Amino acid sequence: MADRPTTAAAYRALLGAQLRAQTQYRFSFALDTAASALITLLDVVSVLVLFRVTPALAGFSFTDSLLIAGLANAAFQLCDMCVGNIDTMREYIRTGRFDAVLLRPLRVLPQLVFGDFSPRRIGRAAQALVVLVVALSLADVTWTPARTVLVVIAPLSGAVIFGAVFVAGSTTAFWFVESGEFANAFTYGGRDFTIYPVGIYPGWFRAVFAYSLGFAFVAYFPGLALLGRPDPLGTPGFLPWCSPLVAVLAATAAALVWRVGVRHYRSTGS
């Protein structure tokens, strides 16, 4: 039937409704946007501050470090723009509003993504991309076709890796409603981790965050590939190109955890 709306139209309608509802609170919207612009800048400033006291970080110069920070920030902000609002799920679960989400003939995750989208995050993602472009122009990158492809794919893979952590982390709310800080340790903790070359972290910590959770594939490894330098930590030379693969694995794992979590949803009393 020509007149039957498509599923895409359903998500577009959810997004439109959310944007219209947001504009009802103009002042708080303006304040949020200004505050988030400041926070993005602070992340980059923290790298500048570090280089006031040291000429190199784990063997990386200022411009190299800035490139890694720029990649990390771009990946995080892209992810945050799309699924950062998954935090609201905790509130949905606590109050039982998650019932209403399950009662609609749409998939849960896209409903949350489109239905709670916050437009101020577009501004942050755009800023992060500008910072990345600046970092790329300062860094010593010899451009090849492979690196050109990588510079586009790297922030996307990084965003998917962060997204997987966000989704898996929010899933803990199905078991423990007050699990916010635990999940934040991995999401926002992961963001702070990826800003710097992994060599600055002590061994066990690096093993967990960089390799087990895959955070090294967000910015550090793609950064090495772009700069064309071997890993000072001596990892194999193909790893810097593996970020998209890691992103697919992370997304698959997160999807599995998510499915189990939704089955564990307990709702609340009537």
Added chain:
Amino acid sequence: MPLIETTGLRKEFTVRRKAGRFRRRRHAVAAVDGIDLAVERGEMLGYIGPNGAGKSTTLKMLTGVLSPSGGEARVCGLRPVAQRTRLARRIGVVFGQRSQLWWDLPLRESFRLLRYVYRVPSAEHAARLAECRRLLDLDEFLDTPVRQLSLGQRMRGEITAALLHGPEVLFLDEPTIGLDVVSKQAVRSFLADLGAAGDTTLVLTTHDLADIEKLCRRLVVIDHGRVVHDGSLAELHARYDSRRRVVVDLDAPWDGTPVPAGATVETVAADGFRVTFGLAGGTAGDLVAALAGTGSLRDVSVLEPDIEEVVARLYAEPA
């Protein structure tokens, strides 16, 4: 094949209880403990029981919100959790506390959005909306943001929202709770007409006896997660000999005036000025008319049989 069918449906929740200062012992508590149910197309089913009996939990399993811990459920031939999104298109759900509406947007906007969410062709959507607007008197608050609606207005909006995609089954959890008398009447008679039309199967939970009388041809009473009665309201009252009561205050002590058939004197206050009659048959009107003839009648009140009390007695009865 029945439209709704469950066999041995169970839901257990794990509860941690204190066992000493720091230790917590885990207990499995069955909220729904083996329910067998078959509901045919077009039925109007009242699902009743005391608080905590497992009514909402059952509805949540039938609508795909909760996964059962055991047993089987089929609604419209679908498995509610595994085929959740397909089922959602074919059922309507009104859970009073879980709004389907957009809080910050006018009611009209919510209805427009639901057309996209449920993918309803515009002509069908417009026709159903027009009918609900007429029958539920929505026009005066259609442009009001949902958060500013009164509870009665919002409930009328929720019912409309649940019907715009033409569901085969409408599940309602306490649809009249907290409403004022006028809204209760409006909701009740709308649902009665909807059920009478025969296209929509109604399943509702309620504590309100008037809802049950007006809306439920069949009652399933549950307690502690099990079905304790399945039949009509008349059968329920007959089985437990529950009756309406008429309490009268008199100007003179009760003198034993003959009362119409079906009415019996249950209690007489010590001073004789207040008498309680039980009505097994006949009407309160006949009884009051007979008493009014004596000239000493001052005040009358009619007490409906208490469904909670009936349910409590049901459960106390050895199986």
